[in-house]
Amino acid sequence: EAGVAQSPRYKIIEKRQSVAFWCNPISGHATLYWYQQILGQGPKLLIQFQNNGVVDDSQLPKDRFSAERLKGVDSTLKIQPAKLEDSAVYLCASSRDLSYEQYFGPGTRLTVT
Amino acid sequence: AQSVTQLDSHVSVSEGTPVLLRCNYSSSYSPSLFWYVQHPNKGLQLLLKYTSAATLVKGINGFEAEFKKSETSFHLTKPSAHMSDAAEYFCVVSDPPNQAGTALIFGKGTTLSVSS
Numbered sequence A: 001e002a003g004v005a006q007s008p009r010y011k012i013i014e015k016r017q018s019v020a021f022w023c024n025p026i027s028g029h030a031t032l033y034w035y036q037q038i039l040g041q042g043p044k045l046l047i048q049f050q051n052n053g054v055v056d057d058s059q060l061p062k063d064r065f066s067a068e069r070l071k072g073v074d075s076t077l078k079i080q081p082a083k084l085e086d087s088a089v090y091l092c093a094s095s096r097d098l099s100y101e102q103y104f105g106p107g108t109r110l111t112v113t
Numbered sequence B: 001a002q003s004v005t006q007l008d009s010h011v012s013v014s015e016g017t018p019v020l021l022r023c024n025y026s027s028s029y030s031p032s033l034f035w036y037v038q039h040p041n042k043g044l045q046l047l048l049k050y051t052s053a054a055t056l057v058k059g060i061n062g063f064e065a066e067f068k069k070s071e072t073s074f075h076l077t078k079p080s081a082h083m084s085d086a087a088e089y090f091c092v093v094s095d096p097p098n099q100a101g102t103a104l105i106f107g108k109g110t111t112l113s114v115s116s
Helices: none
Strands: A005-007 A010-013 A019-024 A031-037 A044-050 A053-056 A065-068 A075-079 A088-095 A108-112 B003-006 B010-014 B019-021 B023-026 B033-038 B044-050 B056-058 B064-068 B073-078 B087-094 B104-106 B110-115
Touching: A005 A088, A010 A019, A019 A088, A019 A108, A031 A075, A044 A065, A044 A075, A044 B104, A075 A088, B003 B087, B003 B104, B010 B019, B019 B110, B023 B033, B023 B087, B033 B064, B033 B073, B044 B056, B044 B064, B044 B073, B073 B087
Parallel strands: A010 A108, B010 B110
Antiparallel strands: A005 A019, A019 A075, A031 A044, A031 A088, A044 A053, A065 A075, A088 A108, B003 B023, B019 B073, B023 B073, B033 B044, B033 B087, B056 B064, B064 B073, B087 B104, B087 B110
16 A cells, blocks of 8 residues: 655745645545644644545644645645745645544655745 | 643663653543654654553554553553664644544654664
8 A cells, every 4th residue: 555645855945935745645545634843843733634625724824824635635735935934844644534543644844944 | 732741852772671751641531642653754653552442552563552541641662672763752642533533733752762
């Protein structure tokens, strides 16, 4: 079974530029999550989708972050404009159903200069 | 609100000696608790989970954890460390289940170093 795929793996941009990350969950997984992991901290949930609907985006800075999962499969997370404090690893995870086990992708490491 | 506190940011052990990574939790519900491991440049991997069944939970790679409600603890142990155990370990508590699943709340992590 293929795991959660993410791209790109690394991205360096200047502040005020925009960036997008892509995630392809495990086939058949209905729930998709985006987490932000700042260096030295644990991951923090940004947004949670169930199929193509948003369930929880309470921690998403909506003035600059957006995410979509149009066909209920893969998802994109966008930052526009980026700030220095957005430097982090962005993790995508998926789960099959209401079970707790989430499977994580390798992450995208973003550096904002 | 649910939260976890990992009591040590860094633990160093010698190969072949026991491992103890400490975690305390706070939850107003009957919690579900997890330990995840993160090796450099690799994704997070679930080590074990507690979901109100047996209080002693066995996971992969010889790790286990014991849920102690009276102490609000969920410490991770392994009898004998291996060099390959060197990684970042996260104690995690789940939010109460909602209609779509469960958000995970991570601790700040404990870096485990293993020397030969």
